Amino acid sequence: MSEIPSKIELDARGLSCPMPLLKLKQQLNCMQIGQWIEVKTTDPGSLRDFAAFTAMVGHIIHEQSEQDNEYLFIIEKRV
Structure with a gap:
């Protein structure tokens, strides 16, 4: 079983388009x-x-979910 690499966390809650993408x-x-x-x-x-x-x-989105009007993305940098 392979280990999931450590993740960097980015909190872009409360920001409007296009700021989450820019961050x-x-x-x-x-x-x-x-x-x-x-x-x-x-x-x-x-x-x-x-x-x-x-x-x-x-890049690859490994996980995407929504809960209570919050969106979570887990993305792997590929290039």
């Missing part, structure tokens, strides 16, 4: 390939924005 991009620029980031947002636009961005750039 994610800034953090990814500081990360190494293969590192994972856990992002929490309250902006429903993050669902669309994160999916489009990761598909375009090549």
Whole structure:
């Protein structure tokens, strides 16, 4: 059984579009390939924005969930 890499946490709750995506991009620029980031947002636009961005750039969303109007993403930096 492989170990899940340690995750960096980004709290973007309370921020409106496009700030959660911009904060994610800034953090990814500081990360190494293969590192994972856990992002929490309250902006429903993050669902669309994160999916489009990761598909375009090549990162992987390993988990995406919603609970009590909060969205959680676990993303692996791939490029």
